[in-house]
Amino acid sequence: MRVKSVVLLSGLLAMLSTGAQAAEKKFTLQEATIADVHSAIQGGQITCKGLVQAYLNRAKAYNGICTALITADGKPVKAGPGQVRAGAALKFPTNTVAASSVLPDYASYQGKPLDLGRMEPSLSDPSIVQQVGMRVGIPEAGQLNALETLNIRGERSVTCKGKFDAHPSTGPLPAGAPAACEKFRQLPDALEVAEALDKQYGTKPDLAKLPMYCVVMSLKNWYDAKDMRATGGNDVNFAMDAPRVDSPDVANLRDKGAIIFAVATANGTDGPSVNDASKTTSVFLAGNTAYGQWSGQTCNPYDTARVPRGTSNGSGVSVSANLAMCSICEQTSASCKGPASRNNVVNLLTTKGITQDGGLGYSAIGDRAGIHCRTVGDAARVLDSIKGFDSGDLFTSIPKAMIPEKPYADVVVTDSQIAGKPLRGMRVALVREFMVKHVKNDAAISDQLDAEIKAVLRDKLGAELVETVDPMYPDDPTVSNVKYTFQQAIAEIFPAAIPEYFAQKDAKGQPEFAVPGWDVTSVKYLVALATGKAPLSGKLTLRRVASNLSSPRSSFFINRYLAERGDERVRDWASWVANTKFENDAQRVGFQNTAELDDVRYEAGRPDYTKMQSVMRMVIDKVMHENGIDAFVNPENTLPPFKLGGATEPTVNDRGTASCCMGFTAVAGVPEIDVPAGYTTVVYEPQYVLSADRSSYDSVTGTVESKLPHPMPVSLMFWTGAGNDSAVIKAASAYEAATHHRKPPASFGPIAGEP
Numbered sequence: 160m161r162v163k164s165v166v167l168l169s170g171l172l173a174m175l176s177t178g179a180q181a182a183e184k185k186f187t188l189q190e191a192t193i194a195d196v197h198s199a200i201q202g203g204q205i206t207c208k209g210l211v212q213a214y215l216n217r218a219k220a221y222n223g224i225c226t227a228l229i230t231a232d233g234k235p236v237k238a239g240p241g242q243v244r245a246g247a248a249l250k251f252p253t254n255t256v257a258a259s260s261v262l263p264d265y266a267s268y269q270g271k272p273l274d275l276g277r278m279e280p281s282l283s284d285p286s287i288v289q290q291v292g293m294r295v296g297i298p299e300a301g302q303l304n305a306l307e308t309l310n311i312r313g314e315r316s317v318t319c320k321g322k323f324d325a326h327p328s329t330g331p332l333p334a335g336a337p338a339a340c341e342k343f344r345q346l347p348d349a350l351e352v353a354e355a356l357d358k359q360y361g362t363k364p365d366l367a368k369l370p371m372y373c374v375v376m377s378l379k380n381w382y383d384a385k386d387m388r389a390t391g392g393n394d395v396n397f398a399m400d401a402p403r404v405d406s407p408d409v410a411n412l413r414d415k416g417a418i419i420f421a422v423a424t425a426n427g428t429d430g431p432s433v434n435d436a437s438k439t440t441s442v443f444l445a446g447n448t449a450y451g452q453w454s455g456q457t458c459n460p461y462d463t464a465r466v467p468r469g470t471s472n473g474s475g476v477s478v479s480a481n482l483a484m485c486s487i488c489e490q491t492s493a494s495c496k497g498p499a500s501r502n503n504v505v506n507l508l509t510t511k512g513i514t515q516d517g518g519l520g521y522s523a524i525g526d527r528a529g530i531h532c533r534t535v536g537d538a539a540r541v542l543d544s545i546k547g548f549d550s551g552d553l554f555t556s557i558p559k560a561m562i563p564e565k566p567y568a569d570v571v572v573t574d575s576q577i578a579g580k581p582l583r584g585m586r587v588a589l590v591r592e593f594m595v596k597h598v599k600n601d602a603a604i605s606d607q608l609d610a611e612i613k614a615v616l617r618d619k620l621g622a623e624l625v626e627t628v629d630p631m632y633p634d635d636p637t638v639s640n641v642k643y644t645f646q647q648a649i650a651e652i653f654p655a656a657i658p659e660y661f662a663q664k665d666a667k668g669q670p671e672f673a674v675p676g677w678d679v680t681s682v683k684y685l686v687a688l689a690t691g692k693a694p695l696s697g698k699l700t701l702r703r704v705a706s707n708l709s710s711p712r713s714s715f716f717i718n719r720y721l722a723e724r725g726d727e728r729v730r731d732w733a734s735w736v737a738n739t740k741f742e743n744d745a746q747r748v749g750f751q752n753t754a755e756l757d758d759v760r761y762e763a764g765r766p767d768y769t770k771m772q773s774v775m776r777m778v779i780d781k782v783m784h785e786n787g788i789d790a791f792v793n794p795e796n797t798l799p800p801f802k803l804g805g806a807t808e809p810t811v812n813d814r815g816t817a818s819c820c821m822g823f824t825a826v827a828g829v830p831e832i833d834v835p836a837g838y839t840t841v842v843y844e845p846q847y848v849l850s851a852d853r854s855s856y857d858s859v860t861g862t863v864e865s866k867l868p869h870p871m872p873v874s875l876m877f878w879t880g881a882g883n884d885s886a887v888i889k890a891a892s893a894y895e896a897a898t899h900h901r902k903p904p905a906s907f908g909p910i911a912g913e914p
Contacts, residue, residue, distance in 0.1 A: 188213050188914050189481055190903055193374055193537050196484070200373060203362050205914055207373040208353040211418055213913055214375050215350070217482055218309055218421070219245040220910045223302035224252065225458035228276025229293040229804060233257030238278050239288040243314045244306070251278065251288070256295050261804060262444075262847055262856055270854035274443040274743050281453070282740035283396040284317045290455055292743075293444060296803030298868070300463035301906065305476040306483075307380050307454035308387050308422040310349035315387045318400045319343045339399040346386040349375075349420045356416070369416030371544050377423040377483040379474045380454065382406040382518040382528075384419050391428030391519035392451030394740040398728035406517030407549040408487055408528050415544040423486055424454040424473030427742055428519045428717075438752075443743035444804075444847075444856060452742050458803065459501060460904035462869040465800040469497030471529070478504045478531045480907040485532040485541050492705070492822035493815075495529035499833045500795040500874035503901050504531050507538040507888075510881045511772075511828030512557035514542070515549040519720060523710060524554065524769050525825055533901060535832065535892040539568040561882045570885045572893035580621030581893050585886075587622045588641060588786065590793040591632040592701040593876075597811045598860045601797040603841040604873050608794045611836060611898075612875070613637065616792065620893050625786060630697060631812065643785035648778040649704070650695045654685035656774045660766050661685070663707065672696035702813035704775065705822035709765035714753055768826065775827040779880045790883070790890045795833045795876040799842040799867065806845040806858040824876075830884040832877045832891040835901040838870035872901075 186199035241249025259265040276292040319340035364372040380392040383402040457472040459465045460480040471488035475498025488495040499506030507530040514528040532538040543566045548555045596602045616622045626638045661679045665671045677684045687693035714732035733754045741747040824831045843861030877887040
């Protein structure tokens, strides 16, 4: 009995000591987690308003322009004032880059005029200017342009800017203020919301009621926040640029105590588009830039001359550079995973329907809300705050049992559990289809992460590894092969579920998935294929199944959104097109063509996207059941990041230019987490080459190995079948706890006076 008492006393003293140490731990904004913020507020180290102000100070220091224009002669341009952010107008660099330094044999080019860089007035606010056309990232820029709009009174709306957003306590609005501004200015800004929370709760926030208390968040500009400009990143002249209501996820976060601090920079919403190159008058070489017509270009915080990747680039960069704690991103194919991988943050995507849709960027079954945070634990806590059914989102109509009763955060593995090999009993499959070394640029990352998976998941964490089979990836004798492959599942399921898939033609009009001696569209072939008596074309792999799918070309979804928004000027897609400034000529043609199209049918000759979601879920589940697999893992990307405005790696063997597995999990709508997995230093820079007829520039793969100026982040991708979200949260959090690969970008460290 005495021994037991001594043990209990020792345990109590240890707990008290740990608690005292935790209380004495000094709060720092850099890399702060949700738990860190709550602890600091409870300990009186910081107030909610003080925290918001600290993030605002970082935006003042780091949220400027980071790109230079590509011009014909490289001569300086005259740059006027940009939009006001954090109290000051943006300043644009006047120095430009000559086109000949980016494009070889530029003097010999004879194609359509290139859409070279220039400064032009904004359409929705002609008093400011914006960069337009081709541009490059500035090395060591010290700026990121990650946040498009800050939730600060006077600058959070163009319709109600400056004194038109004066606090109600200051008296009547000035003459000439739009009528909508009276209601808009009643909404508190981020500092005022934080101050109100401080007054109500002080050092004792109700974390059970408000689990996101004072979590400072950004959101991709394809979502709506009722107290900030919402134009999907486009330069659109709305009568009132702030929407009437929040997108569902945003509303849920506010209700749980989050501070909706900023709209993150991203591509302008594409909208429905039917392109026709014959109608274009100029050529824009995108250079993998991901640019917003209103917000401009975001740069990578680890090397501002290189791509941040994906349309949700500002979300990933803002979290990576500690300009926000977490962010809501959006993914149609790789828009969340790319910015997570390139910028060293976590991306969490759930089974389609667990998080909510809403805003300009949401339109179809392939779109999903994702979560960018710096840790898996924080991402799980955000998920627990927004998960569930929403009457305004038809895609959340999923079985209730799809969402577990216990919080997702409960399955997060912590550092203290690593010694016990927390993945013992879990079977994880390496997906070799996404580890093929197609060209030299794929090799370093593929090999690095192959070794990492074995050393950490298997040897350190106790998971059992198996590998899928791909003819282009050599068999690994140290890892057992799956007994039932993805190729077998496709051969068995596609003939029954989507036989029209085999009718697709290649560019020459021949059957794309031809098999010698067979008519692949015939019942005879499909029966033989499904029963294992005929081969599957080697071209039909996991890398291919997400490509060339058919979606409605019409403006139905955006017209529905605009009808619900109820703007007096931009009422439908036709009026959107009439009131927008296009990013380039190809976008102009595509948008105008669609405004004239009144056809809601799916495009003929290509497999139905919605149908493919069901089919791919069947394929994944079949492979998991036959092999006893709990989760899959592979590199999120095997390509190093490329230069902003430069050439990109050409697509080869159905490996997309931006990602090894760009749209696969998006089509299936299955859970995915992308986690920092170290850094790469090797690159074979792709190059532009002038075509033989001198009418166009093409990208070719690099052949010369060089060292990246700065080590660049790489990421592992964990994914699984629909409804198994907890499995990838467990696996990814265990990997994170065992490695702690994430380090903040050195060029964007603490500023003077920062906690």
